[in-house]
Amino acid sequence: xxxxxxxxxxxxxxxxxxxxxxxxxxxxxxxxxxxxxxxxxxxxxxxxxxxxxxxxxxxxxxxxxxxxxxxxxxxxxxxxxxxxxxxxxxxxxxxxxxxxxxxxxxxxxxxxxxxxxxxxxxxxxxxxxxxxxxxxxxxxxxxxxxxxxxxxxxxxxxxxxxxxxxxxxxxxxxxxxxxxxxxxxxxxxxxxxxxxxxxxxxxxxxxxxxxxxxxxxxxxxxxxxxxxxxxxxxxxxxxxxxxxxxxxxxxxxxxxxxxxxxxxxxxxxxxxxxxxxxxxxxxxxxxxxxxxxxxxxxxxxxxxxxxxxxxxxxxxxxxxxxxxxxxxxxxxxxxxxxxxxxxxxxxxxxxxxxxxxxxxxxxxxxxxxxxxxxxxxxxxxxxxxxxxxxxxxxxxxxxxxxxxxxxxxxxxxxxxxxxxxxxxxxxxxxxxxxxxxxxxxxxxxxxxxxxxxxxxxxxxxxxxxxxxxxxxxxxxxxxxxxxxxxxxxxxxxxxxxxxxxxxxxxxxxxxxxxxxxxxxxxxxxxxxxxxxxxxxxxxxxxxxxxxxxxxxxxxxxxxxxxxxxxxxxxxxxxxxxxxxxxxxxx
Amino acid sequence: xxxxxxxxxxxxxxxxxxxxxxxxxxxxxxxxxxxxxxxxxxxxxxxxxxxxxxxxxxxxxxxxxxxxxxxxxxxxxxxxxxxxxxxxxxxxxxxxxxxxxxxxxxxxxxxxxxxxxxxxxxxxxxxxxxxxxxxxxxxxxxxxxxxxxxxxxxxxxxxxxxxxxxxxxxxxxxxxxxxxxxxxxxxxxxxxxxxxxxxxxxxxxxxxxxxxxxxxxxxxxxxxxxxxxxxxxxxxxxxxxxxxxxxxxxxxxxxxxxxxxxxxxxxxxxxxxxxxxxxxxxxxxxxxxxxxxxxxxxxxxxxxxxxxxxxxxxxxxxxxxxxxxxxxxxxxxxxxxx
Numbered sequence: 001x002x003x004x005x006x007x008x009x010x011x012x013x014x015x016x017x018x019x020x021x022x023x024x025x026x027x028x029x030x031x032x033x034x035x036x037x038x039x040x041x042x043x044x045x046x047x048x049x050x051x052x053x054x055x056x057x058x059x060x061x062x063x064x065x066x067x068x069x070x071x072x073x074x075x076x077x078x079x080x081x082x083x084x085x086x087x088x089x090x091x092x093x094x095x096x097x098x099x100x101x102x103x104x105x106x107x108x109x110x111x112x113x114x115x116x117x118x119x120x121x122x123x124x125x126x127x128x129x130x131x132x133x134x135x136x137x138x139x140x141x142x143x144x145x146x147x148x149x150x151x152x153x154x155x156x157x158x159x160x161x162x163x164x165x166x167x168x169x170x171x172x173x174x175x176x177x178x179x180x181x182x183x184x185x186x187x188x189x190x191x192x193x194x195x196x197x198x199x200x201x202x203x204x205x206x207x208x209x210x211x212x213x214x215x216x217x218x219x220x221x222x223x224x225x226x227x228x229x230x231x232x233x234x235x236x237x238x239x240x241x242x243x244x245x246x247x248x249x250x251x252x253x254x255x256x257x258x259x260x261x262x263x264x265x266x267x268x269x270x271x272x273x274x275x276x277x278x279x280x281x282x283x284x285x286x287x288x289x290x291x292x293x294x295x296x297x298x299x300x301x302x303x304x305x306x307x308x309x310x311x312x313x314x315x316x317x318x319x320x321x322x323x324x325x326x327x328x329x330x331x332x333x334x335x336x337x338x339x340x341x342x343x344x345x346x347x348x349x350x351x352x353x354x355x356x357x358x359x360x361x362x363x364x365x366x367x368x369x370x371x372x373x374x375x376x377x378x379x380x381x382x383x384x385x386x387x388x389x390x391x392x393x394x395x396x397x398x399x400x401x402x403x404x405x406x407x408x409x410x411x412x413x414x415x416x417x418x419x420x421x422x423x424x425x426x427x428x429x430x431x432x433x434x435x436x437x438x439x440x441x442x443x444x445x446x447x448x449x450x451x452x453x454x455x456x457x458x459x460x461x462x463x464x465x466x467x468x469x470x471x472x473x474x475x476x477x478x479x480x481x482x483x484x485x486x487x488x489x490x491x492x493x494x495x496x497x498x499x500x501x502x503x504x505x506x507x508x509x510x511x512x513x514x515x516x517x518x519x520x521x522x523x524x525x526x527x528x529x530x531x532x533x534x535x536x537x538x539x540x541x542x543x544x545x546x547x548x549x550x551x552x553x554x555x556x557x558x559x560x561x562x563x564x565x566x567x568x569x570x571x572x573x574x575x576x577x578x579x580x581x582x583x584x585x586x
Numbered sequence: 587x588x589x590x591x592x593x594x595x596x597x598x599x600x601x602x603x604x605x606x607x608x609x610x611x612x613x614x615x616x617x618x619x620x621x622x623x624x625x626x627x628x629x630x631x632x633x634x635x636x637x638x639x640x641x642x643x644x645x646x647x648x649x650x651x652x653x654x655x656x657x658x659x660x661x662x663x664x665x666x667x668x669x670x671x672x673x674x675x676x677x678x679x680x681x682x683x684x685x686x687x688x689x690x691x692x693x694x695x696x697x698x699x700x701x702x703x704x705x706x707x708x709x710x711x712x713x714x715x716x717x718x719x720x721x722x723x724x725x726x727x728x729x730x731x732x733x734x735x736x737x738x739x740x741x742x743x744x745x746x747x748x749x750x751x752x753x754x755x756x757x758x759x760x761x762x763x764x765x766x767x768x769x770x771x772x773x774x775x776x777x778x779x780x781x782x783x784x785x786x787x788x789x790x791x792x793x794x795x796x797x798x799x800x801x802x803x804x805x806x807x808x809x810x811x812x813x814x815x816x817x818x819x820x821x822x823x824x825x826x827x828x829x830x831x832x833x834x835x836x837x838x839x840x841x842x843x844x845x846x847x848x849x850x851x852x853x854x855x856x857x858x859x860x861x862x863x864x865x866x867x868x869x870x871x872x873x874x875x876x877x878x879x880x881x882x883x884x885x886x887x888x889x890x891x892x893x894x895x896x897x898x899x900x901x902x903x904x905x906x907x908x909x910x911x912x913x914x915x916x917x918x919x920x921x922x923x924x
Contacts, residue, residue: 097892118896143897147854150889150896443852444845451901458856555868555894559858562866571867 042180043108045160047207051274058540060106062269063157063202065537068336069271070422072497073538077545078584079500083514083524087585089546090131094122094577099154100552103202103494103535104579109542110134110179112165113550115577116155119143121169123158125182128548129541131581135182141170146196146451148219152555156269157202157535159210161231166210168199174212174229188234190227195450196220201269205231206309211279213266217242218284218329221454224264224301226281228312238312242266242283242300253297253322261448262294263287264301267331267417271349276364278306278315280349282330290400290442290456291325298323304334304351304361316366320355321390325397326380326440327411327457328354335422335429336363340477350476352420352431354413355390357383358474372479374415374472377408377435377465398457401444410438410461412560416492419535423497426517428473428482430503432491435470436463436564462564463490471495471505473520483520485513489561489570492554496536496547504547506532508561509570512549512580530576544583552577608646608806613637614670616655621770621826622675625652632826633674636695637794639818643810662795665689671796671803678791690798692807694791695819696828700729701768702781703753704760709779712842722749722758728788729762746771753778766828773827784841844916847909850902855910858894863914868894873918875911882911 045061053059054066057074065071078086094100094115102114111128114121119141125134149170158167164176164185171193176185191197191214200215210229217224224242229235242264244250246257254262265284272279283305286298299317302324306315320330334349339360349363356378360369368388381392398405414433421430439460446456469487474480485505493506501517508531514524534550553575561567615623615634623631630638634650641648651670655661665673666688676682678694704710710719716738723730725742733740741758743749746767752758754775762783763771772778796804823829852861858869865871875882886907889897898907 098894144900147896147898147901150898150901151894443849445849446853452850453854456853458852458861460861558868558894559866562858562868563860568867 041108041110042163044162045107045205046162047205050205059108060104060537060539061160062105062204063103063159063535064269064271064333064419067204067206067272067274068422069333069419070335070424071419071495072421072423072499074499075538075540075545076498076500077540078498078502078538078547080502080516080523082584083500083502085585086514086524086526086547086582088526089581089583091581092124092126092131092133092579094124094552094579096120096122096552096577097575098552098577099152099554100534100550100575100577101154101156101200101554102550103157104537104548104550105158105160105202106537106539106548107160107179111539111548111579112158112160112179113579114155114157114167116153116170118145118150118153118170121155121167121175123165123167123177123182125165125179126579128539128546128581129544137177137182137184139169139175142193145170145193145198146216146220147453148196148216149193149198154200154554155202156200159203159205161205161208161210164231166203166205166231168201168203168212170198172197172199172214172216174199174203174210174234176231176234186234188229188236190214191222195222196454197222200267204269204272206272206279208232209237209309211270213268213270213281215265215267218263218265218287218327219453219455221261221263221287221448221450223260223262224266224284226266226270226279226307226312228309240307240312240314242305244299250299253299255295258294258296261287261454262298262301264298265329267329268333268419271333271336272309273336273363275347276306277309278363279309280334280336280363281305281307282332282334282351282353284331285324285327285329288446288448288454288456289325289327290446291323291397292400292442293446293456294323296323302328302330304330304349304359304366306363306366318359318361318366318368318388320353320359320383320388321392326407327455328380328413330354331413331417332415332419334361334363335420337422337476341479350422350429352415352429352433352474354409354411354416355380355383356409356414358429358431358476358479359383359388360476360479361388370479374431374474374481375409375433375435375470377437377463378414379406379408379437398440398442400442400446402441404439404441404458404460406437407440408437409434410436410560411440411459412436412461412490412492418492418494421495421497421503422476423503423517425499425501426473427475427477428517429476430495430497430505430517431472431474432493432495432505433470433472434468434490434492435465436461436468436490438462460563461560463566466566468566469507471503471515471520473503473517485515485520485522489567493532494534494536494550496538498538504536504549506536506549506551507570508532508553508567508573510551510573512536512551526580526582528578528580529574530578531570531573534579547582549580549582550578551580608644608803610647610649611637611641611644611672611803612649612651612670613672613674614651614653614655614661614664615674617652619655621766632822632828635822635825636814636819637672637674639814639822640807640810643813644806662686662689665795665797668797671800672807673795675792676795678793686795688798689795690801690804692794692796692804693811694793695811695814696823697789697791699765700732700762700783700785700788701765702760702762702783703768703771703778704781705756706777706779709781710760711779711781711845713783713785714842716760716762719759720757722752722761724749724763727764729764732783732788733762750775766826769823769827769829771827843909844913847906847913850906851910851913854898854902863917870895872914875914879908879911883907886910
């Protein structure tokens with residue numbers, strides 16, 4: 001068994017004998033605390049509750065809060081009028097160093113959060129009002145995982161289904177724990193971690209199915225996929241590969257056997273529209289990053305894809321950029337939004353991505369509707385105004401062994417994996433955007449070696465702008481940027497918007513700020529002491545609203561900021577995995 | 587001050603003053619032998635430019651005795667007879683210097699190497715890559731000998747110009763030649779790649795010759811060569827493409843192992859440690875690594891707990907890690923781009 005029990009909930013009516021045993025354990029070095037009577041308070045997270053999560057203001061039941069992917073909370077107790085009174089209520093330390101990308105999940109006063117390091121996937125249940133640790137599970141992970149996992153061991157959080165907490169692991173397993181106790185219920189091997197597969201994203205549960213996209217392929221080689229599992233048993237239901245096998249439709253867009261190690265990871269949690277019964281995902285870049293080594297359009301990498309929830313069949317796709325050469329992979333969600341333009345309502349998915357454009361697609365058919373740039377440092381090219389397919393500016397693809405090419409944006413993207421946020425009150429999508437560029441070169445020779453990075457590039461990031469991070473509010477109906485708030489370093493941190501007319505934004509310098517959702521005016525700021533890198537959520541317990549901020553840094557901020565002198569100060573900030581919870585001072 | 591100095595020069599007839607300062611240097615140079623020397627003012631040739639830099643460093647006046655250098659015996663006689671004091675561009679090899687008792691030789695100022703020139707598309711990166719190909723060489727040169735020894739198909743040309751034409755017209759797949767010619771050629775013709783052959787035995791150093799009796803001049807020129815920082819010299823040589831041919835005396839060639847290590851380093855390591863291996867706020871400078879190769883191996887295998895340096899054991903072989911250590915060592919003495 002790969003689990004080690006670190007802490008269990010003690011029974012309230014424990015006997016004298018058990019107390020004695022516990023005392024002995026304390027002496028032996030185990031620290032056991034009794035938590036609240038969790039069993040009595042637990043309310044099952046049914047499919048119905050997940051479907052209606054938007055109106056369940058007190059809770060944050062899934063990674064993006066709702067299937068639409070908005071990360072918008074209807075809570076308004078904390079608002080523009082009183083946000084200055086926001087103070088920290090409790091701090092929780094996850095005990096790891098390195099990448100902290102988790103988004104805390106809250107169900108009726110119980111918060112679930114993950115902490116990750118090489119060798120361990122940790123899940124914790126916390127009293128969301130007090131910060132008290134209820135239980136903690138460490139799932140040991142083999143240390144002979146591939147290079148990418150060794151470099152950026154991380155996890156973006158859990159999914160809830162009825163009485164279970166479900167998460168993916170660094171060794172590509174899907175695991176279900178009992179929400180009340182943290183005890184294992186089932187686990188399923190998704191794929192072989194030796195090939196470089198792992199799970200980064202928080203799974204999404206829809207109608208009893210756990211939907212998981214796989215990470216690793218874009219940097220490690222193997223084919224990416226999305227897979228559905230039965231939430232009760234962990235049994236696989238269907239798998240859709242992001243790269244067709246030889247002979248399948250689309251396989252003609254790959255030369256020879258390149259499809260076998262062609263990448264196409266699915267990094268981010270999906271979105272879902274109950275009306276179409278379609279799941280929406282963005283697919284990652286092809287592998288290796290050297291485009292010459294995999295000639296052809298490389299379907300269905302670098303695409304928006306719509307999959308039928310029941311069968312996993314591809315309903316439609318839109319490829320943003322064929323034969324992608326710069327690691328501009330599609331790494332964040334397609335928001336399900338009804339867009340009103342020229343008096344006409346479009347049932348759309350809206351996507352702001354690394355390419356630096358906000359794309360609007362018809363969510364039933366995938367038809368391209370529009371693309372509008374949201375950054376200024378943009379040289380790679382532009383989408384064709386009719387088809388929406390990327391048209392590259394010439395001369396920006398490096399040659400193998402050739403000199404570096406300057407391309408904007410950098411491979412962290414006009415906006416990265418950090419979720420975009422949509423506020424239906426303002427009609428604005430809040431995009432943590434970046435104004436920066438890269439010097440990008442292909443190495444002289446590269447061969448596939450299992451376990452090693454299969455990228456084949458060198459890269460240095462730089463910025464001509466003094467303020468490289470720009471939070472931009474994009475009016476999805478007017479199809480244009482309406483305001484911006486600037487930060488010195490690129491925004492590779494999270495965003496949240498609430499009905500209190502607030503937008504919260506983290507920074508790599510270690511701050512979390514609140515700005516007015518209508519005009520971007522800064523209203524409040526707090527120094528976390530470590531880069532803001534995980535989710536920012538809001539919830540309520542006993543009628544009191546809280547803001548939770550997961551922080552701790554991501555390797556990228558140090559490594560990728562390193563060579564740009566303007567960002568040197570931020571690159572010095574220490575990592576430490578924490579969740580800081582704020583409430584109004586009393 | 588300036589007027590006074592000019593008067594002194596006019597009065598003093600000897601090339602050296604009483605204090606041993608060099609006042610005037612006459613250099614023998616071919617009027618039409620680019621990239622070495624030329625009467626053209628816009629492109630005087632790198633040997634002549636280096637001679638001027640030496641004279642400037644010594645505060646001496648330089649004059650040129652123009653003489654075609656096609657025949658070695660006649661050229662050397664100019665020096666013996668006092669028509670000039672300095673002859674640039676002589677090989678400091680035993681074979682050349684041993685039978686010239688009337689001459690003495692300065693310190694080297696660059697190293698001539700044998701290199702492979704081939705079209706960038708499918709470029710030859712080592713001598714092994716030339717197997718089965720038709721290789722152009724200049725007759726009776728070290729390159730000629732080298733290709734002959736390997737038993738490769740070779741096509742012989744009388745002079746570098748003919749060899750260049752053969753490359754441009756695709757009469758040969760590749761050519762082996764001295765780095766000076768290669769640099770000159772690729773500077774003018776896009777689409778060609780230069781690769782070192784990776785055999786230091788074939789390199790030879792280039793210096794200048796002076797009469798044996800002119801010890802003061804020899805010492806002064808040696809001093810000047812030392813003073814001309816490598817940047818002064820490389821500024822001159824790069825104008826003639828010598829840098830493209832990696833002709834610097836300190837640039838050691840990359841073996842197949844080091845080329846492989848470089849690829850591994852660039853893909854697996856450079857994002858944190860930098861293309862130059864000088865590190866970043868997130869990662870240590872590998873050029874500054876103080877330990878032994880065994881230490882390097884141990885750190886890469888086990889990582890540095892609590893930092894972004896993850897263990898690489900099982901992902902990169904021990905031999906490859908050692909080769910990466912050697913590659914990084916070479917990076918600190920060369921640009922590493924080859």
